[in-house]
Amino acid sequence: MTSDRVSGGGSGRDAPTVTFDKVTYCYPAWTDRPAPALVDVDLDIGPGLTLVDGDSGSGKSTLLRVCNGLVPHFHGGTFRGRALVCGLDVLATPTRQLARHVGFVFQEPETSFVRGTVAREVAFFPENLGLPRPSIRLHVDEALERSGIGHLAARRLSTLSGGERQRVALAAALAAGPSVVAMDEPMSQLDEQGARALTATLRALAVAGTTVLVAEHRLAHLPDARRVSLASGCASVGAAAPAIGACAGNAAVAGRGASLADLPGGHRCGTPAWSLSGVTVGVAGRPLLDDVDLSGSAGEVLVVTGANGSGKTSLLRTIAGLAPPITGAVERRPGRVAYLPQEPGLLLHRHSVRAEVDQTLRWSQLSGTADEVLEVLGLQRLAERDPRDLSGGERQRAALAVVLAGRPALALLDEPTRGMDTAARLALSAVLRQLAGAGTAVVAATHDLGLARELQGRVVRIEDGVLVPDVDRPSPDLPSPDRLPPDPSPRAATTKSAW
C-alpha cells in the first residue's frame, strides 16, 4: 500500500523538521501479522501543531517512535525507507543523540519516571547531556514554567495527580529545549480541565516554533491542529479537526437539591444490586468522599465522573469490596463482580487474548466460550495475539473482554475507554448497554463525556469530596462527543445524595 505524501506545518518558508520517505516498518515479533506497522509512509511536517489520529493499532505510536529513533533502534525489526528528523537520518542516529532534538512523552507517564521529585525528574534530561549545573537549573526552570508546573518543583512525584504527572512528563521532555515534541495520547488520563490546560501548553509551544506531534483520540481539544491520519499503517493528510461545537443549551438542568434518581437517565431497573449507606470513601484513612448514600439496581448503568484525583477509583474499589469504607456500610447482591482496573496489563499475562478470557471463565466456573465477548468487543481478529503485542487501545479492549466474560452481576469499570478510538468506544457502549439489558449492574468511572452520553445511564460527579448529580450530562441527541463543550456550566450541588 502506498500513501500520498502528507505535508504540513510552518508558514511555507520553514523547512520540514520531520520527513518520512517511503517508510515501512515491521516489529520483530510480528511474523503473524498480515501487514507491517507502517507502510510506505511519506510525510513532511514542519513547526506547529500536528495531530496524528487513527484507530487503535493503526500505527500512531510507531510513527511517533520513529521520530526519536526508538523505532527501530530500541525495538529492532525491519525498517525500510528514510526518515529525517531535524536533518538527522533516524537510521544512522542513535536515540540518545536524536534525543537532543526530540522530546518524547509516553502514553503512561508514571512508567517513565526515574527520579523522586519533580525538579530532579525534569533535570534528568539535561543532566544526561552533560550540561553545567547553572545551565541545568535554567533549563529546568524554563521547562517547568512552560508546562505550568513551576509551583510543583519540590513535590514528590508519588503525591501528584494524573494530570500533574502528565505535565511533569511534558516538562521532562522539554527540558533540553527540543525542536520536536512527540506525545503519545497525552490526554488519555486527563480530566477536561487537565486536557484544556495541556492543550494550551501545546499551542504555546507550537506558536514558539516547536514541531509538536500529538497522537490522540480526543480530537475536540485540538480543533485547529493539522492532521495526519493513519489507517493500517498508511498515512494520509487531513483537514484540521472539527471545531468544538456549542451545545451547553441542550444540557439538562436540575434545581439545587434534586435527587439523582429524578434526573434523566435515572431510570430504576430491577432489584438492588449494590448500595453504599453513609459511606466515607478514602485512601489510607484519608477521606476523599464523605457521607455517600448511593445504590444501583440490576440492569442499571451508573456513570461516575470527576476530576483527576477526586476519588472515582476509590469509590469503585469500595463498591467492589477491594477497599473497606472508612465509615458506613457496603452491600452487594450475590454474584460475580467484574472490576476493570486502570492498568489493563494487570489482567493480561497469558499467551493470547482468548486464553486470558478462557481463564476468567474457568476461574469463575462459568460455562460458555470466549467467542461471545470477543465478538461483541471486536476482538476476534486479535484473539490469538499475545496481549503484550497489542496497542494501548487494543489492550484496553482485551482487558474488558477478560473481566466482562460470563456476564457478571456487577461490572465496575475504571476509565474503560482509555486509549480507545471512537469506533471502539461505541462498541463498548453497546456491550455495556447489552450487559445491563441482561441484568448486570454497571458502574463506570470516566472522564470521557462521549461514553457518559452513549451509555444513557445516570451520571453523578464527584466535586470537592461530594457526589452531585451531573446536571450537564449530555442528552442522547447531542452531536458527536468530540464536539462537546470542554467547559461545563455551573452545576447544582447537593451535600448528600440519596435515592
Place this chain on the structure above:
Amino acid sequence: MTRPAAVAVWVVAALAVALLDADPASRVLVLAGAWALLWRRRAAGRRLRPLALGLFVVGLVTVALNGMLSHTGATVVGILPSWLPLVGGAVTAEGFADGTSIALGLVAAISVTAVLSVVVEPTDLVDALPRPFHHAGAALGAALNLVPATAASFVAVREAQRLRGWRPRGTRALVDLAVPVLLGAIDRSVQLAEAMESRAFGAGRRTTMAADERSALLAAVAALALLAGALAVAVSAAGQGSWYPYPVPTVPSLAPLALAPALLLGLAGAILPAEPR
C-alpha cells in the same frame, strides 16, 4: 561535596558514636541530634509518625525484655514465679536501667539510619557516587523507582485475579500471582529503559543538578561528623564513655570527653543546609 554525600558521612559517624559510646547521656544526645535532623530536614512528603511509633515500640520491648530477663542487680523491684521459663526470678531496677541504655542505643542507631532515607532521596544518594559510577548510579536510582511499583502491582494483580474468580490453592496459585507480577516488572523495566534512552541517557558524560554551591558548608558538616566518629573510636579505645548499671545503677558521668562526639554530631546536623529546590 554534595548534600547526599555529607548526609551519608554524618550517618556513618553517628552510627559509630551511637554504638561505641555506651554512655546513656551520649546516646540521648545522638538521638536528639538525629531527630532534629529528621524533623528540620526531612524531604518533601516524608512522614515521621510511623517511624516514631515503631521506635517507641522497639524501645518499650527492649526495656521490658531486659528488665525481665537480666535477673541481675541489687535493687529487686519484684519477683516473677520461677516456673515461668526465662523470665522467672528477680526483676531488678538495674535490669530496667540497663535495658533503657540498650534501648537508647538501638533507637538512636535506627533513627540515625532513617536519616538516609528521610533527609535525602535514595536516587540522590546514588547520584552522590564518584564520577566513574555516575551512569551506574543513575541507572540504579531509576531501578529503585521500580521497587514500590512492583510491590504495588503484587497487590493489584492479586485483587484483579480474585475478582476473576481466582482462589489461591497450593503452589499453582503462586504461579498465577508471580507470573503477572514478574511480567509487569519486565514491562515496566522496558518502558523505563525506553524513557531513559529517549532522554539521552548514555549519550556522554553525565552531570548532575545535585551538586551544591554550598559545598564549603557541606564539607564542614562532613568534617565535623568525621571528627565526631574518630573521637568516639578514641574515647571507646581509651575505655571512657562506658556506663554499667550493675550491681547498682550510677548516674552517667557526663564527662565532656565522652559527650564531645555527640555534641559535634549535633553541631554538624545543625549546620546541614536544607535541600535546594
